[in-house]
Amino acid sequence: MRRAEISQWRLPIPREKLSAYIHSARLGRGISQDEMVRGTELSLSTLRKIENGTTTNPGLFTLHRIWHKLDLPWDALGQVTQELTSSRRRTP
Structure with missing residues (x-):
């Protein structure tokens, strides 16, 4: 895959x-x-938990x-993180 193709990834869709x-x-x-495991040095178990939603709030380093x-575009991180954060807020 060419570098130009890779850099054209989409931002998250709303509520993704x-x-x-x-x-x-x-x-x-x-x-x-x-x-992914080889390229990130994360365990396969960690990656699977993140992808299947078992780990919903992985660390920043991960x-x-x-x-x-x-x-991925760095502004996308803020969009998905914001969705996770807002869905966890409790209402008084």
Whole structure:
């Protein structure tokens, strides 16, 4: 895949969960989970938990590795994180 194609990834759609965005981006890039593990130095278990939504709030260091490997736009991180944060707020 050429670098120009990779840098043209989409921003999250409204209400898109972090897990769905990462999974979709990985598949859209044609990257296997094994390649992600090698490229991010995360465990396969961690990656699977993030992609299936079991881990809904991974650490910043973990997200940085994923974003870097998938070459995702950094402003997308704020959009999916904001969705996660706003959905967890309690109403008084």
